[in-house]
């Protein structure tokens with residue numbers, strides 16, 4: 368990748384500024400290890416793991432590669448402190464925190480010599496991350512799969528605003544599925560990119576085959592930001608999505624929506640492959656994803672696509 372040795376590759380000690388986002392039920396050690404091995408930065412998604420399972424996945428990633436691997440810790444789950452301590456005990460030095468206050472663990476982790484990145488969906492929150500002392504932020508737009516901000520700020524509008532507001536590096540996320548989009552994010556001022564949906568549909572992801580196939584079958588309008596009265600999350604439309612959408616349209620009490628959501632829907636959908644009753648988190652870019660490559664193939668495509676995009680720009684063949 369020409370000219371892509373930058374502050375993000377230096378910060379993490381990696382080859383390409385391409386990060387595989389933490390994903391509940393999808394990004395285990397196999398995926399994270401493969402991404403790091405291929406020159407990006409793989410993140411084990413701690414959100415869906417009790418500390419002992421997280422330890423297994425970190426060890427699996429470390430068996431696959433001796434390159435840096437990170438951990439994503441969403442701060443809304445009850446085990447987050449134990450997850451952080453488990454990862455520290457296993458030598459993890461890169462933490463991506465999300466879904467909570469950046470103040471909660473940043474100083475603690477920085478004091479232990481770790482690199483800390485927090486995920487944000489607005490320039491205002493990004494400034495709070497910078498004030499909390501993080502090394503970089505992930506600025507994640509409305510297109511992204513998984514939990515998201517309420518304000519529906521798209522990646523195209525979010526990235527330049529966050530870049531202008533901050534003096535630390537910005538990692539763009541949301542709607543990035545190929546090398547053209549990486550070039551676009553860099554053009555907007557980002558130093559790196561975080562991809563979720565693209566890596567969910569790879570051989571090494573722990574998503575169920577039914578879910579991977581549903582990603583490949585998705586078209587441009589197959590997802591929607593849903594459950595805005597609870598915790599906004601972008602979902603693939605299915606029977607469960609229709610039910611909660613009807614409830615939201617009918618102004619159902621959020622407590623009732625929560626009750627219908629219940630427990631275990633995300634696991635049932637994404638890990639166990641229940642395409643009707645499960646909760647299927649995926650981004651708008653699923654409409655572009657048409658294959659289930661290995662991580663190595665995927666990374667090669669991303670890098671080649673980036674190079675082609677830059678070449679096109681240089682020749683002004685838009």
Ligand SMILES: Cc1cc2nc3c(=O)[nH]c(=O)nc-3n(C[C@H](O)[C@H](O)[C@H](O)COP(=O)(O)O)c2cc1C
Pocket residue numbers: 387388389390391393412414415439441464465466486507510511512513514540541542543561562563564565567637648649650651652
């Ligand atoms: C299945 C799925 C699960 C996700 N789970 C998490 C999570 O546990 N923690 C987190 O910070 N982000 C989570 N995300 C967001 C990703 O880390 C990433 O930022 C996002 O997918 C980027 O947008 P994209 O899907 O358009 O590539 C998830 C995304 C997906 C698709």
